[in-house]
Amino acid sequence: MSIIRIPLNGVWFFKKLEFNEYVDVSKLDFTAEGWLKAEVPGVVHLDLMRNGVIPDPFYRMNELEVSWVEEKDWLYVKEFEVSDHIVSKGCLELIFHGLDTYAEIWLNGVMLGETCNMFHPWIFKVDGLVKPGRNILVVRFKSPSKVLEMLESKYGKLWAAFYTARVYGRKAQYSFGWDWGPRLPTTGIWRNVELLAYDEARLGHISALPLRISEEEALVEVEAEVYSIKPGHVRLIFKIEEENTEVCVEGLAKEGLNVFRSELKVKKPKLWYPRGYGAQHLYTLNVLLLNNANILDSRRVRFGIRSIELQRIKDAEGECFIFKINDIRVFCKGANWIPADSFLPRVDKEVYRKLLEAVSEANMNMLRVWGGGVYEADDFYDLCDELGIMIWHDFMFACGEYPEEDFFIASIKREVEENVKRLRNHPSIVLWCGNNENEWGFKARWWVRDRFYGEKIYHKVIPEIIKQLDPTRPYWPSSPYGGDDPNSPSEGDRHSWDVWSGWRDWRAYLLDNGRFISEFGFQAFPCIETVESFTAEEDRWVQSQVMEWHNKMHEGTERLYRFLAGHFRVPENLEKFIYLTQLNQGEALKTAISHWRSRMFKTSGCLIWQINDCWPVISWSLIDYYFRPKPAYYYVKRAFSPIYIALNLRGRNLQVSIVNDTLQRIRGVLKLTIQKLTGELLFSKTIEDLEVEANSAKECLVVDVENFRGAVAVAEASFNGSKVVNDILIGEFKHVE
Incomplete structure (x- = not known):
């Protein structure tokens, strides 16, 4: 193998500079005063923390104490040795797999170029x-903020949540602050x-895309990029190892x-399925690049064989929005994913594993990679492939207007091309x-x-690239999107924020008949141990x-009080609160x-905002920054069970529905009892020989509970030997004596 x-x-080594301060890179002495050790991969905040220059930004209000860091330039230097053998090679390439964001690069005093996008590699000959x-x-x-503000001054201010200049940069948008x-x-x-x-x-990107799939055979298109120093004959061998x-x-x-x-045929293909619908079978494509008998380069990539259809058919409520995987309708149960740290180099495979295994254990089958974050590392997608977690993947644009100048469009094209090529093999x-x-x-006149x-980006630039590079997946221009009202309840996907953002009681969720709920959420504190990690003792009151x-x-605090007062007695004690x-x-x-879920396939999915946090915070997350699940995580785990009893209190009526995500018809017994907290039985009803079809929901019972206020309804069912239980308080917890 000739690739080294x-x-x-x-x-x-690194040091601080003022913005645009002149420095002669040919005369650097990084043994002199002012130079500090750095770790790569890394970011300047982590390097400053390791050197004791700044405090932990996550503690108390230290975020303000370190705000000066973004206003400076930072100079990084690396000394390295190279042998004569390396120098004699026909091509040498310096590859930065991620530079955040505005950088100038010199090698041995010669400037190689400038960078302006953190979302793709930069390669210099x-x-x-x-x-x-x-x-x-x-x-x-x-300084990212100085550069962005210069661009904004030059091209004009556009609207954006939290910090307007951010939209001119191809840098993680959440890094400039978000509402979490x-x-x-x-x-x-x-x-x-x-x-x-x-x-x-050498080889570049490799892909294996399933074009046609039947029970007998799958046709897989295989593709390899080859970067050649000069014209010449090459040979490629594509082999599916299994x-x-x-x-x-x-x-x-x-x-x-x-x-x-080229194309390869796979006989009797073993398909990849989402969690709960079948196995997550993966194949391995091995690619060899040869010149005569000499192997020049080799690569291995994993891929899956599965079909995807986004079903949109007119119906009585508008238009459905259903994912079909391998011709099976899938009710999508999951959450939204944000970057797992404000400082991304700390997010390694173990961080991904902890969070994604928790997602799987909560009976979720989908994550939405949100558009204000980053295209995650390969480990994230590998784990989703293995765990059967489907990914709704935003491109990295969020909550704002985006420029359409030529320099910006050119940067986006490269970003989208690189990431689609990198990620398109992942069946998840x-x-x-x-x-x-x-x-x-735009439509709501924010x-x-x-x-x-930005319309050109989402309706022309990106879809044209997708059509060329990855025609196997559906493209959706925005989230939410559908109809004259992009947040329509009757078609497309919907962000359901009438409750938390609209100050409405959470029972108002029962009025939202959206076709696919791609965002909804409700805040809660993290546990007391997490609160103690970011507070001093004198800070520990609400x-x-x-x-x-x-x-x-x-x-945020006002909303916590308002929603708590609606259902519970508001305590003064912090831990109780x-x-x-x-x-x-x-x-x-x-x-x-x-x-x-009781509306299964009228509504075909619900994705909670959000599964995780990027720092210790009071937010909508189910799992906090330190991987500690909130109680809601366990509520959700039960509510996403494959077989579930949905209890919906609609006015004076209690609706009891059985939800069956499995691919088998189930038969069993359902019993509903209503009793006081003292144990006194007020109501009981049993339904024998209850059948629920595969992959469906069935309303089984509606009971007038107006006279049972303050009592608890308990539904128990036994299907094929397995017991399912759920309960609901008829009334408010704050009224319970």
Whole structure:
């Protein structure tokens, strides 16, 4: 194998500069005063914390104490040795897999280029610049906020939530602050950096896309990019390891990028299914690049065989919005995913594993990767493939107008192309979505403008790339989207925020008949241990300044009080207050999920906002920053059970429905009892020989409970030997004596 990779991670050195301060990169002495050690991959905030320069930004209100960091430039330097053998190679490439965000790069005093997008790799040809022996690599990061404000001043202010200038940057939008996250726009070499050396050619992106699938055979299109130093004959062997089937492609490669395609047939394909619907079978495609008998490069990628259809058919309520995987209608149960840390290099495979296994254990089968974050690392998607977690994947645009200048469109095209190529092999990704809430914001007049800035991106640029690179998946322009009203309850997907944002009681969820609920949520405190991690003792009361700083929602504390007072007696004790907000969150989410699941396939999915946090905070999450589940996590786990008794209190009537996500008809017995808390029985009814069809919901019973206020209804069912139980209080917890 003639490909040589030299990692340039590990120890670097860095120092602070003023914005645009002149520095002679040919005369750097990083042993002098002012230079500090850095770790790559990393970001400047983590490096400053390790060196004791700044405090932990997550503690108390230290976010304000470190705000100066984003206003400075930061100079990073790496010294590395290279042998004569490496220098003699025909091509040397310096690859930064992630630079956040505005950087200038020099190698041995020669400027290689500038970067402006953190979402894709940056590759620089450096043959002729790398020397045998000692080499000096310099990266200067410019202040992100200063650069963005200069762009905004030049091209004009656009509307955006939280910080208007952010929309001019291809940088994680949440880093400038959100209603659940701090303002910590950091900079740094946030993913791996390496020197690549080779003589003739190397492989680029590899793909295996299933085109036609039947029970007998699947036709898989295989594709490989080949980067060649000069024109020449190459041979590629594509082999599916599990099937021992292969195809050889030969051709003349021109200098630069080449794309070679072929097809492979898989007999009796083993399909990939979402969690709960079948096995998550994965295949391995092995690709060899050869010149004569010499192997120049090789790659292995995993892929799955499955079909996807987004079913949209007119019906009595408008138009359905149903995911069909392998011709099976799937009710999507899940949550929204945000970046798991404000400082992304801390998010490793173990972090992904903890959170994604918790998602799976909660009976969820879908996550929505939200558009204000990042395209996650490969480990995230690998784990979703293995666990059967479908992904609704936004592109990284959220809550704002976006520019359409040529420089911006060019950057977006490269970003979208790179990430679609990188991620398209993952069977877990079932939908590409253009943005988060931008179409809704325009139509709802969040900003008063007749032109929809960004429309070209979501309705032309992205879909054209998807059509070319990944025609196997549906594309959806925005979320929410559908009809004249993008947040329509009768078609498309819907963000259900009438409760939390609209100050309405959580029983109002029962009035929302959206076709696919891609966002809904309800806040609660994290547990007391997490609260103690970000507070001093004097901060530990609900309305302290520090406590309210860690709830970024507008009037967040006021809403917690309002919603708590609606159902519980409001305590003065902090720990009791924390616990009751958690129970209130659980009851709210249970109410919503029970309603939408009882409408199975009239409503075809509900995704909770949100599964996780990026720092210790009072938010809508089910699992806090330290991986501690809130009580609502367990409410949701039960409410998402494959067989579930949905109890919906609609006015004076209690509706009892059985939801059956399994692919088998179930038969059993249902018993409903209503009793006082003293144990006195008020009502009992049993239904024998109850049948519920596969993959369906059935209303079984409606009871007038007007005279049973303050009592508890308990529904028990036994299906095929398995017991299912649910209960509901008829009335308010605050009235219970």
